[in-house]
Amino acid sequence: MEIFAVVMQNLFSPVCLVFMLLGCIMGIIFGALPGLSGTVGVTLLLPMTYRMNSELGIALLISIWVGGVSGGFISATLLGIPGTASSIATCFDAYPLSKQGKAKKALTIGVVASFIGTFLSCIIAMVLCQYVAKIAMRLGPWEYFSLCLCAIILVVSLSKGDVIRGLTGAAIGLLLACVGAAPVNAVARFTFGSYNLYGGIDSTSVMLGIFAIYLVAKNFASGETSLPQVSGKSTGGEGLTLKEFISNIGNMIRSFLIGLWIGFLPGMGAGLSNMVAYGQAKSASKTPEKFGNGAIEGVFATETANNASVGGALIPMVALGIPGDATTAVLLGALTIHGLEPGPLLFQNNPVYVYVLFGAAILAALYVFALQIGGIRLFPKILQIPYHYLYPAIIVLCFIGAYSSSNTIFTIGMMLAMGALSVAMAWANIPATPFMMAFILGEMLEKYLRRGISYSANGGMMFFTRPVSLILLVVALLTLVWPMIRDARKKKAAAEGKE
8 A cells, every 4th residue: 555655646646737737738739740650759748858856757758758659640530640659550441430520420439449458458458467466576598588689689670671681680789789888897898999988878869869860861852841731620520439439349349359369469459459459349340331331340449459468468578578669678678767677576576666657557548538538629730830840859859869968979979870870771671660679688588598597507509408498499480581481482383383
């Protein structure tokens, strides 16, 4: 009860409530504007939290994330352009509903489904995390190494294009994670005599360069500086009825479970869950022919699933120290910067921070629900924000954030270098997510590898003789090899078909 009282005192302080409100508004805006995302919002505001106390900083970042995931359906509904990757499948039916004059119905469904997905998944995550952490306490460095490796490989296997490019991105991330003092014996590596690199490459400069600087450079280069006009009258019409909500309860439960499970798997997250949930909703529907033409079942499914992945992604981040997606990778870095070490010991050493994190996610879900229900008629205004004002503001925030992380110009140069690296990777079709995952987990991967070898009397054999470690390594190997086998079989089948 004492911990609960402290958590409530932190979350319901006037300062925290105001900052979370502003965070939710910013998250919704970043989620609604195509090309931006909650990840970019979290990255930009991360340096601003350095001088805040840890509880307030975490609550602010969580509120931006929750608002960003939920806000993506706004442009998907009104413009047919997904605000984030988590709302791609929402476009399939929400935009046709909007064109039929039912934009208010589509937006209301999005708001309700988003709230249910986020709110319930965060409560379940808060309960399950304790048990996952207790199990994780029994694991040694061998299992943790295999778990980190498996998480990176899972992300690589989902890379767009081919696995080789995903592996290349992960290798670059691991290489950059090796810069600085070694985690065990503190030997300097790849510092080139610069004391600025002895502590490693600043994670804030990496995140700002990879997400924010690259975003602005890409969008300006492709000429994406304006959006189609949307009228404020488009949000009129009939809203969601109780009968429609009740008839979709089964659909939402199925989609919720899909989103929760996919969110739990490292590297998958909301971008995949909304597509899978949409496919399952269509398969289970009695009228699948309506999908793609304005079926409300499709909107319920996608928005419940992509927001349920929020709670799912929090479980491995908090209990295991493994990010579930790109945003939780940034949040993992934020926790580390604030002196916290995510993982099973976090519950034991810093229980207040854990429950502040989950409480902030639940409170943010309530905030976002109230803001979106009350602001449906204001959604078109969000989509009218001029990009030629927005992008310079993002650049200024990047420079301020990079400098404030270390108070040196070197960090700004590193941020620009990471932005250039991200552009080069995009030109070579090397995905950024495996890079980011490998960079964040690189130090842990090396630390557990070296500990596992030093703790073993027979070298590295314990990685293969301990059952959990072996299973994770086998899963990683199969995950890595299967896409190659699948592609080879498709090519062989296509060649036989031509003959």
